[in-house]
Amino acid sequence: MSPESTREHRAGLSIDARFFRFIEDELLPGINLDSSDFWQGVAGIVKELTPINRDLLAHRDELQQQIDAWHAGRGPSWDHGEYLAFLKSIGYLEDAPAPFQISTQNVDPEIATIAGPQLVVPVNNARFALNACNARWGSLYDALYGTDVIDEKDGKERSGSYNPGRGAAVISYAAGFLDRSCPLHAASHADVAAYAIVDGKPARFVATLRDGREVSLRRPEQFVAYRSGATQQAYLLQNHGLHVELQIDPTHPVGRTAGANLADVVLEAAVTTIQDCEDSVAAVDAADKVLVYRNWLGLMQGDLETRFEKNGKRCKRTLNADRAYTGADGGEYVLPGRSLMLVRNVGHLMTNSAVQDADGKNVFEGMLDAIVTTACAIAKRKSTGSLPNSRTGSVYIVKPKMHGVGEAIFTSRMFGMVEDVLDLPQNTIKVGVMDEERRTTVNLAACIHAVRERIVFINTGFLDRTGDEIHTSMQAGPVLRKEAIKEQPWIAAYEDWNVDIGIRCGLPGKAQIGKGMWPKPDEMKQMMDSKQAHPEAGANCAWVPSPTAATLHAMHYHAVDVQARQAELAKRPLASLDAILTPPLGDPSGLSASEVQSELDNNVQGILGYVVRWIDQGIGCSKVPDINHVGLMEDRATLRISSQHIANWLLHGVTTREQVAATFERMAKVVDDQNAADPNYQPMCPHVTSSIAYRAACDLVFKGINQPNGYTEPLLHEYRLRLKST
Numbered sequence: 001m002s003p004e005s006t007r008e009h010r011a012g013l014s015i016d017a018r019f020f021r022f023i024e025d026e027l028l029p030g031i032n033l034d035s036s037d038f039w040q041g042v043a044g045i046v047k048e049l050t051p052i053n054r055d056l057l058a059h060r061d062e063l064q065q066q067i068d069a070w071h072a073g074r075g076p077s078w079d080h081g082e083y084l085a086f087l088k089s090i091g092y093l094e095d096a097p098a099p100f101q102i103s104t105q106n107v108d109p110e111i112a113t114i115a116g117p118q119l120v121v122p123v124n125n126a127r128f129a130l131n132a133c134n135a136r137w138g139s140l141y142d143a144l145y146g147t148d149v150i151d152e153k154d155g156k157e158r159s160g161s162y163n164p165g166r167g168a169a170v171i172s173y174a175a176g177f178l179d180r181s182c183p184l185h186a187a188s189h190a191d192v193a194a195y196a197i198v199d200g201k202p203a204r205f206v207a208t209l210r211d212g213r214e215v216s217l218r219r220p221e222q223f224v225a226y227r228s229g230a231t232q233q234a235y236l237l238q239n240h241g242l243h244v245e246l247q248i249d250p251t252h253p254v255g256r257t258a259g260a261n262l263a264d265v266v267l268e269a270a271v272t273t274i275q276d277c278e279d280s281v282a283a284v285d286a287a288d289k290v291l292v293y294r295n296w297l298g299l300m301q302g303d304l305e306t307r308f309e310k311n312g313k314r315c316k317r318t319l320n321a322d323r324a325y326t327g328a329d330g331g332e333y334v335l336p337g338r339s340l341m342l343v344r345n346v347g348h349l350m351t352n353s354a355v356q357d358a359d360g361k362n363v364f365e366g367m368l369d370a371i372v373t374t375a376c377a378i379a380k381r382k383s384t385g386s387l388p389n390s391r392t393g394s395v396y397i398v399k400p401k402m403h404g405v406g407e408a409i410f411t412s413r414m415f416g417m418v419e420d421v422l423d424l425p426q427n428t429i430k431v432g433v434m435d436e437e438r439r440t441t442v443n444l445a446a447c448i449h450a451v452r453e454r455i456v457f458i459n460t461g462f463l464d465r466t467g468d469e470i471h472t473s474m475q476a477g478p479v480l481r482k483e484a485i486k487e488q489p490w491i492a493a494y495e496d497w498n499v500d501i502g503i504r505c506g507l508p509g510k511a512q513i514g515k516g517m518w519p520k521p522d523e524m525k526q527m528m529d530s531k532q533a534h535p536e537a538g539a540n541c542a543w544v545p546s547p548t549a550a551t552l553h554a555m556h557y558h559a560v561d562v563q564a565r566q567a568e569l570a571k572r573p574l575a576s577l578d579a580i581l582t583p584p585l586g587d588p589s590g591l592s593a594s595e596v597q598s599e600l601d602n603n604v605q606g607i608l609g610y611v612v613r614w615i616d617q618g619i620g621c622s623k624v625p626d627i628n629h630v631g632l633m634e635d636r637a638t639l640r641i642s643s644q645h646i647a648n649w650l651l652h653g654v655t656t657r658e659q660v661a662a663t664f665e666r667m668a669k670v671v672d673d674q675n676a677a678d679p680n681y682q683p684m685c686p687h688v689t690s691s692i693a694y695r696a697a698c699d700l701v702f703k704g705i706n707q708p709n710g711y712t713e714p715l716l717h718e719y720r721l722r723l724k725s726t
Helices: 017-031 035-074 080-089 126-134 140-145 164-181 286-301 365-377 404-421 438-442 444-450 462-472 489-504 524-530 547-559 562-569 593-617 636-651 657-674 692-702 713-724
Strands: 007-010 013-016 116-122 137-139 192-198 204-209 214-216 223-228 233-239 242-248 262-268 272-276 306-310 313-317 323-327 332-335 340-344 351-356 362-364 395-399 429-435 455-460 512-515 541-544 622-625 631-634
Touching (some): 007 017, 007 035, 013 035, 017 035, 017 286, 035 362, 035 365, 035 404, 116 547, 126 286, 140 164, 140 262, 140 547, 164 262, 164 547, 242 547, 262 547, 272 286, 286 351, 286 365, 351 365, 362 365, 365 395, 395 455, 404 444, 438 444, 438 462, 438 489, 444 455, 444 489, 489 512, 489 562, 524 547, 541 547, 593 631, 593 636, 593 657, 593 713, 636 657, 636 692
Parallel strands (some): 116 272, 340 395, 395 429
Antiparallel strands (some): 007 013, 013 351, 223 323, 233 242, 242 262, 323 332
16 A cells, blocks of 8 residues: 555544654654644544634635625726725624734744844745744845845956955945944944954943044944954944844954954844745645644754755755853853744645545644644753743744634634643744735734734735735726736735734734735845835834845844834824725726737746746745746745736636637746756646646636635645646
């Protein structure tokens, strides 16, 4: 009998043998829980919550059908007041609760009080997961030298070996950053010949300038710690809760020539990391889920490692140790060497064959995630008496794609049952509510109220939110072109509304208010020019696509005091709900034939470029070249927009099935050419219909109207499982 067909039976559950062995041999020994108690607990959660989960999904469909019918029955006419009254009448738009403040307890400072970049990484890729966790600290010199933040003009080119001209530009840029974040009295860090400390209680940080003058920091309290060696010193400064380490080393190739022998400026960067089980992961069966859970368990136990080859050398990656210093007061000063980790579970929609219930039906994957990721997070409790990730005894789970208050209540109930099974105090499991579905947006205060004792995170996710916007208003009329949708009033109101509601509900000082991903990992100058808008908008975290981007984005949090900014924003009027509930519709008659075709080309190329990797290689998130060959971070959220956009235009006659089909065939060749250098790539051409990935991509569009809330997961999972069975 093959492993795929072997199953174990416990507590009325049928369990894939691979999943069973992971739980029995790797997980349970670390959490001091008897096997029978664990499986009885799983069975109890499944039995009690499965009917409720199904009812919640059915309610989503019922609401969508009512909205579709309302729009279809009215034709092109639009009355906003009638629309709001209708949404209230069907329970889509609920009454906001009376003013309240969240009461979450035992939250780590990385979430509660420190503002900084946040990485999101597929946890099934051990190398990426470790890199992200270790990105708590990053070299500013490396981040500047290796990206387009420093231009390549006038002798500053990037070359195979170190370019002193480019290095000088990096050192100058870093000095400017220090002048802004940790300024000296009447001097620039660019003019420093030496840094030192003067003994005292506390010790004092001083800089000797090239003209011999000795100056101190404009704010002496910014100096917090130091570390000394035979030839190396490190001085630790602090600004807006983030640390900056000045590394002094006259023997270092850069330190030898830099002023003050400043070999590097190391920034505290990715203060938090979301280890992702959802959008950036392609996990469709028990084997996939075991890989996801095993890596998360390794991160929690501290023993995850990976070996790989880089630039012809064999490398080993493990978790970084903490960083120890001597404090300015002479005592020990220790800082975490790793990001505080949250884990993003899947939503309420999908099921997985890893476990089947008493009726032989696949169990909802969100329940498995809640149980297993929490169990992994307490894996060292047996031997150490504490949780390995959180210093306050909390487990942080980000819950995506919830629709409205009932689903938030359900999530809190599920977490409470998991706590009972694992013998954890109530509210140990904290929840992050992703504000990426419109029914959650318009009822955000009520959703927060439903999890007010657990909540540690809200954020805006423009991509999924746009996909849901298109699908919800599918029958209302044709939507604008994708770039035009971003300029509509609803999106700015949505971004402000999230912050306004979060502040009014008392999140500052207790929880994160986040903003979305920078999508262009190679365009760091653009990111530096624009992403400071996120902390200025009141967000105390925002997503970045790489450790390098985290290091660079950290400078924005030195420029903006987010706590002070949130206090300012608390005084402004609440963002417009009317604007949020105005769909981004347009008159297609103003579009030329070439504009329609250009939009289709862009959408279809993106769909194929992403889906072919998801289906054929099981890659859930990657840098995919767009129609103009610019690498963009793509995941299921971007796929949701593109597929729903074309489905909407098909429905309303902006394009035809024949035109879309022809575009798919033409773009398949473009995508094949873009991936020609990938030895693992499976070309779609010349016989496109024989490609499972190609057929999946077409179905996402041609069956797009009928997909639940426009989600891509059902079809992606179906076709990926089909490929894995061949």
